[in-house]
Amino acid sequence: MTDVTRRAAITGIGATLGAAAFAKAMEPIQKFTADLSLDQFLQQHYRELTPDEIEKVLRRIEEETLRDRGARVSVADDRPIPGVQFGYALNLSVCNGCRKCAEACHQENNHDRPSNQSYIRVFEMAQGSLDFEHANTTYDHAVPAPGKYYMPVQCLQCDDAPCVAVCPVEATWKEEDGIVVIDYDWCIGCRYCEAACPYHARRFNWTKPEIEASEINPDQGYLSNRVRPQGVVEKCHFCLHRTRRGKLPACAEACPTGARVFGNLLDPESPIRWVLDNKRVFVLKEELGTRPRFFYFFD
Amino acid sequence: MAAQSPSLPIQDEDSHLVTYPRFLWECVKISFDGGPLFYAWMTALTAIALVGANAWANQMAEGMVLTNMTDHVSWGLYIANFTFGVGLAAGAVMMVIPAYLYDDREMHDVVIVGELLAISAIIVSLAFVIVDMGRPDRLWHMIPGIGRFHWPISMLTWDVIVLNGYLLLNLHITGYMVYSRFIGKPLNRRWYIPFVFLSVVWAISIHTVTAFLYTGLGSRPFWNDAIIAPRFIASAFVTGPAFLIVALRLIRRIANLSIPDGAIDTLTSILRVTVWINLFLLTSEVFTQFYTGGTHAAAARYLYLGIEGKTALVPWIWTAIGLNLAAAILLVTPASRERRQGVLLACVLTFAGVWIEKGMGMIVPAFVPSTMHELVEYVPSLTEWKLTAGIWAVGIGIFTVSVKISAHVLTGRSGLGKRKEF
Structure with a gap:
């Protein structure tokens, strides 16, 4: 093996080991990502949601509460009442x-x-x-x-x-x-x-x-x-x-x-x-x- | 400029599509290539960074409960390091100002080291903000257009703009210089001089805005104080030169890059003044707090003396003052100021001193006592220390690699056109 290819091989092995070690180090984060659904991740700001979208979000939260916590709940979206401060x-x-x-x-x-x-x-x-x-x-x-x-x-x-x-x-x-x-x-x-x-x-x-x-x-x-x-x-x-x-x-x-x-x-x-x-x-x-x-x- | 073009290997503008990827590939190669010392250094930094990455993954999984922060002390070591990192980035401008505003030729030759420090330090600062966030997965909520960017009301949005702007400015300036040298093209002043001058103003702005994050809060008397922005700038001009003096000496010894003495002498002259200005501003602050007294000064009392037997920060701040004072005296004492070791020691002492003073000594007392005068103390957790070490390891790694790439290209060891003058 020439010096150059040996060097490249060592560098390659080092980089691979580094990447593997990084993947291992980051492994615990899966506990966080497992909890995070795509819908949740992409959800818009409350004030930008249409009534239909809000309805979906409320139902999703109810489902998640049932799945994660085993509790049947109802989540409402009460709006301010005009003339009330x-x-x-x-x-x-x-x-x-x-x-x-x-x-x-x-x-x-x-x-x-x-x-x-x-x-x-x-x-x-x-x-x-x-x-x-x-x-x-x-x-x-x-x-x-x-x-x-x-x-x-x-x-x-x-x-x-x-x-x-x-x-x-x-x-x-x-x-x-x-x-x-x-x-x-x-x-x-x-x-x-x-x-x-x-x-x-x-x-x-x-x-x-x-x-x-x-x-x-x-x-x-x-x-x-x-x-x-x-x-x-x-x-x-x-x-x-x-x-x-x-x-x-x-x-x-x-x-x-x-x-x-x-x-x-x-x-x-x-x-x-x-x-x-x-x-x-x-x-x-x-x-x-x-x-x-x-x-x-x-x- | 046009008269020189026949001698250049690259003439066609479109060929950047070919040369730029080659440049990037060359950067990667240089980053992974070096002697035993380089490999040992980078392996050690990688190992520390991995410990930090693991701590962050655990913090994401279990929650910020792995830190020792509480609802009383809701910012700690991360935001302390963020603040310090922004100062270090701003302090790098102390090479740019002599090089471009005062046309210091010797400084001009090595000014890129300062700009690379700015890049590394900004990346460190941004990383500290991200690990401090409870929900980094929602970072996109801040992107204007897609998210809701609360500009201009929230000072944090100003900080996002100035920090990222400063990062881009310095990436452009250094990237343009190194890439031009790589393809053997002369520099076009229009493509970097305006950006360099903008970066000088911008450097001041990053640390001013970061100070305004704190000073704008009426809830925290310790921060709600006009002297903090000037103090931040003064201490930035301590840490920037201190770091660069040590870095330039190391680069001269290790990398094959000639560092003119004049550049180091100029930085030392700056440091000799700024350490004293920093101490002066600290004294002004301390006098105002203690002579007035009352509830308003409770945080300062806690920081310097402790309250009701709670003294967690007292050793920190007195260590910081001791370090800064020792450095300041070293730098003006004739016996040590002419000696290289004396200056180097002063650099290390004051760097550590400012790290404490504007980190833990600046962030934590604002929360102790809390807004309703409750005394809950804070000492960083192991997770916080691991993450802090990891982020600094990444930053130092970026600095090392970027200096190495620049040294390679600027000395003509890598490049397409082997032009000697620069």
């Missing part, structure tokens, strides 16, 4: 920190069970301070504790939402009724929104959510509580699959103290309007100019 207010004098709202959210919205995920976190605040530096979300004792008050925080559905502005692919936007939603099938998982949100309202699916078939809430919405895919961001959506059908969000329904007031800001007879007209309300971090739709007040 949702708003929320929370009475801090009444809230006792029981976290029933967080628990209701956990169940209603098919959250990951092992992480005990919820869109609501309740801060135990020091009496005499509104500074979260002196607050704590991991309290584990009888409530209400002396010298403390409680402030539940969830997505404030800002009118000038930084999360919406920063998203590079318009996977999150504000709907006509004021709810900021996410297309879980469009989000690329860059988490820029999570960095931009001043209220820690957004959550990322660090893993594929785990939930028993028997615990899955079958009453689902495309933009709300359907079981989320791995690797995308999610957040509170004011339970739009309930509220757009005239029901209360799960957290408001679960609250035993009556601290939560939810409703249509355009309806002069609504309790939320009464609160805004008669109480001295405030919003979190007003100085940032995000214009939240979620108000707090003391009696």
